[in-house]
Amino acid sequence: MEFDFDDTTKGYIDRVERFMAEHVMPAEDVLAQQLADNPGVWSRQPIVRQLQAEAKSQGLWNLFLPASAHGDEGGAGLTNLQYAPLCEILGRSPKLGPAAMNCAAPDTGNMEILREFATEEQKARWLAPLLDGSIRSAFCMTEPDVASSDATNIATVIERDGDEYVINGRKWWSTGAMNPEAEIFVVMGKTDPSAERHRQQSMVLVPRDTPGVTVERPLLFFGFDDRDHGGHAEVVFRNVRVPVGNILKGEGEGFAIAQARLGPGRIHHCMRAIGIAERALDLARERANSRVAFHKHLSEQGVIREWIAEARIAIEANRLLVLKTAWLMDTVGNRAAHAEIQAIKVAVPRMLETIVDRVIQIYGAAGASQDFPLAEMYTMARALRIADGPDEVHLNALGKAELRRAS
Amino acid sequence: MEFDFDDTTKGYIDRVERFMAEHVMPAEDVLAQQLADNPGVWSRQPIVRQLQAEAKSQGLWNLFLPASAHGDEGGAGLTNLQYAPLCEILGRSPKLGPAAMNCAAPDTGNMEILREFATEEQKARWLAPLLDGSIRSAFCMTEPDVASSDATNIATVIERDGDEYVINGRKWWSTGAMNPEAEIFVVMGKTDPSAERHRQQSMVLVPRDTPGVTVERPLLFFGFDDRDHGGHAEVVFRNVRVPVGNILKGEGEGFAIAQARLGPGRIHHCMRAIGIAERALDLARERANSRVAFHKHLSEQGVIREWIAEARIAIEANRLLVLKTAWLMDTVGNRAAHAEIQAIKVAVPRMLETIVDRVIQIYGAAGASQDFPLAEMYTMARALRIADGPDEVHLNALGKAELRRAS
Amino acid sequence: MEFDFDDTTKGYIDRVERFMAEHVMPAEDVLAQQLADNPGVWSRQPIVRQLQAEAKSQGLWNLFLPASAHGDEGGAGLTNLQYAPLCEILGRSPKLGPAAMNCAAPDTGNMEILREFATEEQKARWLAPLLDGSIRSAFCMTEPDVASSDATNIATVIERDGDEYVINGRKWWSTGAMNPEAEIFVVMGKTDPSAERHRQQSMVLVPRDTPGVTVERPLLFFGFDDRDHGGHAEVVFRNVRVPVGNILKGEGEGFAIAQARLGPGRIHHCMRAIGIAERALDLARERANSRVAFHKHLSEQGVIREWIAEARIAIEANRLLVLKTAWLMDTVGNRAAHAEIQAIKVAVPRMLETIVDRVIQIYGAAGASQDFPLAEMYTMARALRIADGPDEVHLNALGKAELRRAS
């Protein structure tokens, strides 16, 4: 057992931290200004493209993508465990860090499944430009009309008609889909409702401009549109036709692909969340050390000290939990790490939420305003308690499995 | 001891409930549409004016204002305890209920202090139109540069110069001030920084159109602009001159007036919060009874049942706490009810926050979207944990006083 | 709505407080000494009998027992709402206060059901001496082998055999039954397992000295034997025969009687718990104001102030909840107050537990030792989270009912 990072990781940590300090942090205000100056624009703002060019030139690109059986294949060749601390560093500037290095969801997950399950033709057409950063993508899974945490509820229909699949359904919370650069939608639907419950679903690749695809509206989350990130769209598929060659892996493989996509995605979400938590703690420190009330700095208040101590403890514990999960994924695989992946999905977001909530309290109303990133950080944490199914679904499954274990 | 409402209260409950069912609830969608149709408009939307006309015609107007020593003086003559349950009912539609009956903050508090402390001239000019609903008002207390929960921190300067006061300072979170109808600003500042700590402050009445008053920008709270409510403004006062007759009560009275304003305000905030909690519970019920996941209605899930039970318990306990506080204010006065007023300020918002948070969890991502009022309800609760000083300031004071009590 | 107590109640409050100050509080050390001096003795210690004589002579006796349809019938004729605050005062000295005035469980509940459901003969034989305080009693309901919160699980068999009932079963947590003065056991069992689920159970009166009754052993709760209170016994009934006249009310009435017994019992438990909480807060105050660490009195520590404030808020809210429940029981009856009775069962014990836990923390290890009553107070709170079924059973039922309510 060894808690120190290996040299490869340490080397990357240095480079990523330098990039963040030199390029990303100073760009935060620029992004805010560009978003304000370009209302209604959902595509990448100029500063994002600029950071991406710089990162690519420094070789800090696609760090998230582990080596495949066939070599690096477009990624940096890092293990999940090696990437995890880098992902945390990117998370400290959540709107720019991951995007700068082409490590932002949902592209990351889409690139992963394309590399693992796509045909060479599919890869050439969609994976290559995604790896290159020239296009973006969306993942269309959640539906408004059913509890989507139960995959058997999915109502979107994918019917084969000759050499085509015909898709009908309504999706929402398709992150990134408001961005017209998101040229490819990975769509989950049912090809065979009569099959065994985890073989009913399939995934097809639907180009954004296919007739019948309508991006209806942006969804807000706590009033935020996440425009910098391509937003979250409600998308309708009405008699959308794609060639049968657009299926991913094969009919009935949708559930398995979705499962495969989950593991790394959660590591990424959680490590970013830990980065956000560290940033929030920095903000707390700044305010508590500078603000005076009732003749004392806030940093001298026992209650605030206790909050800060609790934050430190919670961050450390959760970071270790995620790192160990990453290690398990690398060593025994996603399936064997299933319980741990569920655990971090539940544990980390609420850690972040509690920390950010208290930092807001330290800031007073300012903390919830547009002058600080805290309110938006809060909603990031809040969203993670729901994304991929509400926490309660995962706790139930985890508890059930644990109760079945032999003592 | 008697827990039943008196007949006057029951009569009003019936009338207010009927008004809510017939007029307010159906108007919620109308308001949403008008807000969407009139971007950038901060003044009352047409539906609000329409509801106000109807409410006034039914005599459901200024219910919040108790009788004064001189008679009803424009209010309904109800005690705090009588008004409290009505306030809860209004709170079930938080954007429309209170506004419809001219019972919305910050006008309520401003009307209270004007009636209690203003000169006849001041009353004629400002109180009358406020009671009538023809204008609105703002209360300018909190400042961006200091911890405003400590009144001695206030940095706005009010200097006498001959027959005028000259005001310089920066205020924010001036609720309602984005609304151009808010014609009068009640401004807190320091007239004598060398006086005893609670005699340094004074309040002056500043007409919105006075030269030097600049409403700089709207503040967002968790991404919401509260436009239906006149928003929250940052307001700068640069060499603003008003006649000395615009002072409220007298120099050095600011702190005492602010204190007097607090008690009823908290009762109102808290009872509205309880109304919101009941509404959230209704929403929970609807979703849990209709949504199916893993072959069960959500309402059959033990965890959700427990949440609902906890919500019911918390609502009941907090309602009683607020009602008793209202009764104390009526019988022994605001000052003697100080501890209870602090207690409800802390207890009720977090009750609401917890309930709404869980109802969002029941709804999944939909719950945090613009399709349901839950995210905005959450921010109402969240704001109350900060408004009038963060909870921690009140807990500290309450604990200190309790520790000093003789056993 | 009126939060002040009526004059009758105020009169009793004065008398009971005086009695507590003059007789009960000084007796606490005496009881501790007598318990130490009389190891193995489970019957009432001399000081208890002495206090009982004094209380009886002052007319402070059986205060818990409301008037029945036939008059006072041995009780003080107070309503639940009138008795509740007295019960709280008794609870401040939980080992002596209730016992001194013959207001201690389980006798209180047993007296209530005997008065309501017993025949004249049963009353003469058992109720009279209980009202008089000359004997004590036990209630044998919970069983070791089944989840007794589900009444249909009860395994004790009561079979009719001619003019007798034959009882076979094993009970435990029969509070008071270690005390040989507990001459009568109220035993719940099944007379008809084939009946509708709430008509299977019956209650019979079993004199302690009936052949086949074995009080096997005392149960400890967190290491405490509650010897001052008659302990908690495991009792075996092997072919125990009692005349058919010993049935209470009739066959199949057991469940209904148990339900009837619950309401007042919970009010009593909860109000006592509130009294204990106030006592714990007194202890906190004493320690925090006298102990110095790191150059400050503990009372100056922000965290401790916050705990104390939270305690005050929680006590006030819970007291109101219990008082309102008592009022409901008086005005609409136990059945209609069912939800409220469940609510206080859950809310009050954990309030007490949290408060006592923190007061122990203020005391350090001393707080958990035999030198202070805190550890034992903690276990009282802890026990209430389990007694009459674990809280979770009640929350589930409460949530289910709430979800079924029309919005």
Add this chain to the structure above:
Amino acid sequence: MEFDFDDTTKGYIDRVERFMAEHVMPAEDVLAQQLADNPGVWSRQPIVRQLQAEAKSQGLWNLFLPASAHGDEGGAGLTNLQYAPLCEILGRSPKLGPAAMNCAAPDTGNMEILREFATEEQKARWLAPLLDGSIRSAFCMTEPDVASSDATNIATVIERDGDEYVINGRKWWSTGAMNPEAEIFVVMGKTDPSAERHRQQSMVLVPRDTPGVTVERPLLFFGFDDRDHGGHAEVVFRNVRVPVGNILKGEGEGFAIAQARLGPGRIHHCMRAIGIAERALDLARERANSRVAFHKHLSEQGVIREWIAEARIAIEANRLLVLKTAWLMDTVGNRAAHAEIQAIKVAVPRMLETIVDRVIQIYGAAGASQDFPLAEMYTMARALRIADGPDEVHLNALGKAELRRAS
């Protein structure tokens, strides 16, 4: 970074687990019986000595003691990180596991400081028999009259008088001191109250039978006497004289020695606590899978599943936190691991407390009785929240340090 244990550790894990299964677990009932059969006996029960002989013969002895600069010196030569998982396994039977392998507090800490700071003569006289298991020891630090978490409060006086130190003071919670086999007391007192605050204290070795030493009484913790463990004593030192050669390291070194003692002690406490938590979870599983209420196994209740899931998450996170702390102590030393040592002191006990509390709830009243180890496990957790100073002291220090860190 590597989360797998090394081969040495794995080898020991196998051996310790086998020993636990074959010898310790079956001995639990024997110990209970011997304790019952030998009331008033505080020395090791026969079964403990028997297990110790067996463990020693298997070379499972003094595993806790790392190699020193001079070689193994009586310990197994494991690092903190290697011992930690073994300590967890021992903790699963908290009354027997650690004792069986001579790895029980307070002897462990005393052996550590003796080996590090004692003279050869002191070692020969006290360390050798402790390592051998032929005697036991006590650590006399906490005092009843002051808040001992603040070391400057210590009131025990150690005055030099010629060739002797004269000790006067009152100590309590001297764990193990009720056991007459505890032949040596390590006593902390002040030799120079005028010195710098962390140089006032010294430690002297006081043989139990020195005139003036009085073991006054056993202290109970939540009603438990911990007799199997030598209990917790109140000890008075009245003009106790020991040779000057009995000082440990030197005058003014007491605080530093206490600090050095803390690190490993906390690792041990925390890893044992994790073992207890796993045991509690086993107990939960057994009950939830076998008990039926309302037509369902408890294991099918959503709330219980959630508890179990939460327990699993919390155990994993806390275990990693402790292991990393052990690794830090091994690699950068106790002082550099200070924050982490404080963190686990706070985080682990409450994790255990919450888990055990819920398992008791699953068991109902049985869980708090003498029939299951849960109530005693609860008190172990509860005690750790106070031992070495209440958690709040550590949180305050941790928060203060964190607030001072550069962002």
